[in-house]
Amino acid sequence: MAKELSSREDNYSQWYTDLVTKADLAENSAVRGCMVIKPYGYAIWERMQAALDKMFKDTGHENAYFPLFIPKSFFSKEASHVEGFAKECAVVTHYRLKNDENGKGIVVDEDAKLEEELIVRPTSETIIWDTYRTWIQSYRDLPLLINQWANVVRWEMRTRLFLRTTEFLWQEGHTAHSTMEEAVAEAEQMLRIYAEFAEDWMAMPVLQGVKSPNERFAGAVETYCIEALMQDGKALQAGTSHFLGQNFAKAFDVKFLSKENKLEYVWATSWGVSTRLMGALVMSHSDNSGLVLPPKLASVQVVIIPIYKNQEQFDAISQKALEIKKSLEARNIRVKYDNRDTHKPGFKFTEWEFKGVPLRIAIGPRDLENQTVEIARRDTLEKEVLQMTGIDLKVENLLGQIQKNLFQKALDFRNMNTFKIDSWSDFTEQIEKGGFLLAHWDGTPETEQKIKDETKATIRLIPIESDPKPGLCVYTGKPSKQRVYFARAY
RNA sequence: CGGGAUGUAGCGCAGCCCGGUAGCGCGCGUCGUUCGGGACGACGAGGCCGCAGGUUCAAAUCCUGUCAUCCCGACCA
Structure with a gap:
């Protein structure tokens, strides 16, 4: 593999980029500022999505989907919102291409100019509030608790894989409430959910609080946030939740009839986390040997590597390895048996270490003889030899310990800094x-x-x-x- | 959009000053020996030297233009 990783101490940002690309999480694409998320990286994102999605559903939210394109006129209805996003919007102006008359290939057909330009959503408040107007008439329609998983585009000057890309994936929740108190409570609840997710799943301690006016979301009355500290001492905003007041309700004329038969504007929130969390995850735990993934998010939690000299040994070891794999899977542990004959054990050790797999089990002829396995922790790089019997329970416990240890290490680091x-x-x-x-x-x-x-x-x-x-x-x-x-x- | 740099094999680079028709490492393929921490040997595949002009008998190399990418600044989840 010969994966040369820059050291974390010498060149932190190069170290980060090396990790993301060489651990096969993502790579730069042919489109400037846009990334390709590779299977190994996307699997982690899918686990994040699944955990968050459940938390949203458990608190009464439903998923829906709104369009990628937003009419320009919608966009300008909320003054501070436009101002905040205007400088980084991709705009669709035409809907057709044609062959160039001078034979210079395909060109934009000027005859196919749109009446009204469409903005590629940098966030969906405007299109959603324009829609909510038709959905909400009475207090009985409230609260409206909607989330969407989507891609958005913000035309950034400088991009970095996961941390800041032109297109990124995220979820955006948009809720409508009959009272201010309820909307504030919603914004605060979602912040707590983000914090819980960051700490329990990502093993990443976060601070919770509100943003100063300078850092507030364009169009919000109050922006709540979680912030994490990366290993280079820089902070990273990992999630935000906004109390939008009645700003969007007024801009899009979303009113409801209250119990007292009075026409009132609804109160709103919005909240989101993005693929940026992937960057946060990488920078929270990884080291100079590569990625370090918390067990709860790792797509492979345990890798089993056979050590053998000949076919006979390989067969005997494989039989044991598959038994162990089965017993672990019975405990819902995600296991990979790396039986490739094209690489030596040492190579595989390094490779899986680089990819951040929390636990490695090696089985060789000696182990077969002694009914043992060698088990190695990614977080501490410690190895020990264990009896095969009861290995499933031991592994389950170890995964729990690793999850805790990663959080504690990150917390200690933040406290010391x-x-x-x-x-x-x-x-x-x-x-x-x-x-x-x-x-x-x-x-x-x-x-x-x-x-x-x-x-x-x-x-x-x-x-x-x-x-x-x-x-x-x-x-x-x-x-x-x-x-x-x-x-x-x- | 300003300042700096770079485009040569899948990746990382050398060659360019002093023009003579392309090389190294990794990776890739086949075969054999290996296998308890990144294996070794033999053979092999792979490049209009970013693109377009120009100078020249001859251009990766010199000249002009152009495109792209990266780094540093103003913007940002």
Whole structure:
């Protein structure tokens, strides 16, 4: 295989790109900024989808699908929404091609110009709220709890596999409620679901809070977010949930008749996570030996590798290996028996390690004799020899331990890289080293902007605290209600 | 859109200054020996040297144009 992986310490961003491409998660495509998600990567995304989808359904949401194209006029109905997205929209202007008269191949047929241009959705609020108008008349139609799995396009200047691509996959929930309180509760509930998913499934600890006005979603009243810390000390926004107030209801005239027979605008939320989570997953746990996947999301949880010198040995070992495979599968463990005769064991060890498979079982002639197997953990790279009997239970326990250990390691890392900062000189010094900086802020967008201009750090989130401790702004010295998290971010 | 760089085999690169018709490593194929941490040997397949012009007896190499990609900045889940 000869997969040369750049080291995490020497060149973090190259290390990340190497991992994604060499572990066969994704690759760049012929279309600038767009990626091909390969089977091994897509399998992980499918597991993420399945887990999230269940969580959405369990909280009363239903899936639906809305169009890829949005009429330009819809788009401009909510002022701050257009402003936020206008600079990164792909626009469809024609609907036909023709052969060039000068023989220069296929060209756009100028006669086939659209009356009204179509925007390729960067997000679907507008088309969805235009539709909701016809669905909602009475308080009895509420709440309306819809999610869609879709692709969206945002024309980014610079792209990176999974973290920022021109087209990406995501889910977007769009809900309508009769009261403000209910809508806020929905936005908060979905944030908790995202946090639970990140921590329980991805083994990635996240902070929860709200965005400052500068970082708020275009068209939202309040943006809630989860933020994770990557191994290079940069923060990554992993999911957002928005309380949209009545902004879209007013823009698209979505009213309902209340119990009191009064016509009112509905209250809205929207929330989403994307294939960016794949990037977060890679950067949270992986090391210089390659990918490290949490067992709950790994498409292969255990790989069994035979070690043999001849056909006779191979047959005997295969028989055992398949027995073990069966016993593991009976416990719903996903197992691959790598019986390829074209590669040596050492090669396979390295390859599966690189691909992040949580556990490896090796079986050789010695094991057959002693009724043992060699088992290796990807997270610690530790090996031990175990009795074959009861291996299924042992593996199940180990997978659970690995899942926990990955979370704990990531949490320890975040704790060690979160700093309370009280002076501007400490701030400027620490931000160079990375991590979350917990500091006081005077609450003004101007100060946030100045801090960003001087240090490239932004407010990642404002914690929701029952008992906020006031202090003095780290930059201006003016009064501050509470500490907020600053970091450089992806 | 500004600054820098690069386009040569599937991938990574050398050759270019000093023109003479293409080479290395990995990978790929066949056969044999191997197999408890990235195996070895033999043979073999694979390239209009990004594209278009020009100079020249002759261009991967020199000149002009063009396209594409990557890195650094302004934008962002």
